[in-house]
Amino acid sequence: MTVAPARLTADEARRIALRAQGLLGATDRRAGVRGVLRHLGQIQLDTISVLARSHELLPYARLGAVGRQAVEEAYWSGGASFEYWSHAACVLPIEEWPLFAFRRRAFRARESLYHGLPEGVYQRVVDQLRAEGPLTATELGGAKNGGPWWDWSDAKVAVERALMFGEVVCVERRGWKRVYDLAERAVPDALLHDDLDDAACLRRLVAQAGAALGVATQADLADYHRLKTAQVASVVEDSGLVEVTVDDWTPAGGRAQGRHRVWADPRALESPPRGRHRTTLLSPFDSLIWDRARTERIFGFAHRLEAYVPRPRRVYGYFAMPLLAGGRLLGRVDPAREGTTLVARHAAFEGGPERAAKSVPAMAEALVEAASWVGAEAVRVERTTPGELHVPLERELAAAFRAAYR
Secondary structure (H helix, E strand, C coil), X not given: CCCCCEEECHHHHXXXXXXXXXXXXXXXXXXXXXXXXXXXXXXXXXXXXXXXXXXXXXXXXXXXXXXXXXXXXXXXXXXXXXXXXXXXXXXXXXXXXXXXXXXXXXXXXXXXXXXXXXXXXXXXXXXXXXXXXXXXXXXXXXXXXXXXXXXXXXXXXXXXXXXXXXXXXXXXXXXXXXXXXXXXXXXXXXXXXXXXXXXXXXXXXXXXXXXXXXXXXXXHHHHHCCCCXXXXXXXXXXXXXXXXXXXXXXXXXXXXXXXXXXXXXXXXXXXXXCCCECCEECCCCCCCCCCHHHHHHHHCCCCCCCCCCCXXXXXCCCCCEEEEECCEEEEEEEEEEECCEEEEEEEEECCCHHHHHHCHHHHHXXXXXXXXXXXXXXXXXXXXXXHHHHHHXXXXXXXXXXXXXX
């Protein structure tokens, strides 16, 4: 007998997703940043730093004003994590090293990665790391040839290939430079293996993505660790996730098929999500919202990173950060720093005038907390959308500062 999938409302799915991402309910503060990393399974890295770098913003959104140095130490001290290609360049819990054996094997099988390097360079880099590591690419002989930023030196190309193959690990970032060491030194012996076959790797990564997302389409699951949809389809029914239906998620025409099928972590269905909602600004690279299609489906919120959009065509700003409050995305703010002042270049609110006006206190709260976290002593608002909320936002900011520092 075929059992019909459990059915969720769109609102239930939204709340499950928030709880799964650590943004609804009590956070395990004792586990701290490493607990956030272990639960999410990965935290994306990016070069852009406005309010802070994205890998700092993600635990901040969940834990509040945890010290920025504490964030770095949680990632890189004591061999707790490594950097590898997941959703993008990500910091990952060291326990996940075996799960990426499938990707390391795929890189090793690509013949193109064995061409273009002068003979002996790859082995020289490995030997130097064995003798002197951990080292940056500069310490290995130089990261660049002197041309554009992508004009890597032979040593940089070699060490990046060694990282892809799993012979080398990025063990920390120093001044945003990768610091490399041999995997045999950096990865615990119990984890340093490629014993899992591809199917086992994929099953466990799909299960991990399902737990971190709570409820997800098959395409969402694929996007989390940048798997192919066919890879997810081949293992999802054996991953421990359960199929569900979500009102308004299914395309017209009946039950979802293929990449539109919806899966949930069974533990997420055991109890209804309850507790305190975080009010915070989110990095555009936050795993709650990095998938534009999923963000629009769950929150009805269309968001695009405009850092790579020509300035005249930007609508919201260079690094607009969505505002999360009450489990909803209520707007976004494009931040900047000028000395000890946090500048809201553009604070934009969602919805009509009434809804937008109700979101002003949440925007003020999030800006004041962010300012305090980065050591800013004031917040200046340059413009708002709609424009008539400029004065109310400044008034709420003043009140929020008084409340925070009384």
